[in-house]
Amino acid sequence: MRIVSLFSGCGGFEAGFGELHKTVLLNDIASSARDVLRERFSNVPLIEDVRNVQPSDITSADTLVAGFPCQDVSIVGGQRGLAGTRSALVEHVFRLAAATRPSYIILENVQSIRFVHGGRVLLYLMYAAEQLGYSWAYRTLDSRAFGLPQRRRRFYFIASRNSDPGEVLLSDAGIPLPANLLDQSLPVGFYWTEGRSGHGLTADAIPPLKTGSSIGIPSPPAVLFPDGGVKVPTIETAERFQGFPEGWTEAAPPRLRWGLVGNAVSVPVVRWISDQINSPAPWDRKLSSPMPDRPIWPLAAWGDGRGLRLAVNVQEAPSSLDLGRISHGNYSWTDLSDRALSGFVNRARESRLLYPGGFLEHLEARLR
Structure with missing residues (x-):
């Protein structure tokens, strides 16, 4: 894939996708993030403000990725949803997608996006993808299941113009994470x-x-x-x-x-998503059920891009669980x-x- 990275931070998406895919544009407004991006991806063009990224800048790309700002949708933030100035910047992802029609849109955020502000931020993501005619899938994944000793539940959303994103995010139904049983003989x-x-x-x-x-x-x-x-x-x-x-x-x-x-995206989770994109597989429709009403959306779901939305019963850890x-x-x-x-x-x-x-x-x- 040829990737445009918005809200790049210190490069978690780029490190996870590695050399199999090529990043053609980076973006972050924080000078500290740009310092790291210039050091780690010195040959990739870097635009400071997402509002200044134009379709002409990204015509060669087929994938948009974004770990968009979470302050307005996190539990510890203001929970203003898209009424907040920071999380509302995700609208620029869909502004650019509407103009360039990439094959994939891949987003990451805090898992509380499912319910804070009445679930309206996630509703916007589903609706915005459907307005472009994209099918979509999302899933809550815990970074600890990917070998990191950090309990970090995060929301991953993939929309696709010409393939089924469920074959990426949902084909591996996964296994439950072990219970968080505190044993003081361990840290x-x-x-x-x-x-x-x-x-x-x-x-x-x-x-x-x-x-x-x-x-x-x-x-x-x-x-x-x-x-x-x-x-x-x-x-x-x-x-x-x-x-x-x-x-x-x-x-x-x-x-x-x-x-x-x-603020970073966990690198091994992106690496797993990259592997799933490279080897898509059918997902089990028997795991799905009608999408419930708001305000709390399910941990994973799928939409066909034409209005059909399904909750999907998959786990927060892949079957290749590597507990950190x-x-x-x-x-x-x-x-x-x-x-x-x-x-x-x-x-x-x-x-x-x-x-x-x-x-x-x-x-x-x-x-x-």
Whole structure:
């Protein structure tokens, strides 16, 4: 494929598609992202503002990919949907698709796009694809199922002009992920910045990497190790947790690298999608049922481009499940500060959240 990448970030789509496909245009408005893209894809033209990308810039492409901004559709964001100025930029994907008629449109976003703002953002994606006469499919996939020790459920949407995208996203019905059973003889990831209304406790992995604060202060999840240590990943380990090589974002200013990694598309998931595109296969229509009403759309669905929409019962892990585990890797860490850890413990003790027996006691023992 010849790919135009919009909202490219630090290049997760491009790294995942690799040398089998050719990227012909990149786009990102963040200067830190452009620093990385110029370093990693020096021969590819780069346009700063998606609003300035014109059909004449992309006539040689047959695929549009976009990890479009999620701030207005994430649970921790404003949940303004397409009324928000950032997530509304996805409209430019369909502006360009209407003019150039690519074979594929591939999108990624947070899985909460299925229900925040009444599900209207996802409804827009389905409707916009159908208006162009494209069939479509989407699926929620967890990055941890692809060998990354990070529980990261993300939404992937493929629309196609002349093939069935269900043969890409839905042909492998997958298998269930193991339950998130917390065993403190193994590492336990959690959000040290929270504690009062959430905690993100994750067995032998971290909860999803976030972008950090709006001014670039990093806040990666912490991990309680069986020996009582409480640590946070280095930026190089965070890159690996997204499937990049260590140092992938080193061209960006240090304090902005965390935001790039937290916003990135997980590389092994894109690699799996690339493999599925190269080897499409029929999907089992017996797994489908009529699409339910909003406001919560199903985890996976398919549309024929002419108005027929079906929910599809597939799993968040492919049948080739490769469960990422902190305990199975050699990663670099730094200690979480006493101040940060104490703040989390205090918030957790004041909250009504349930914590597994011994978890907070282990953290308090570390402080002592």
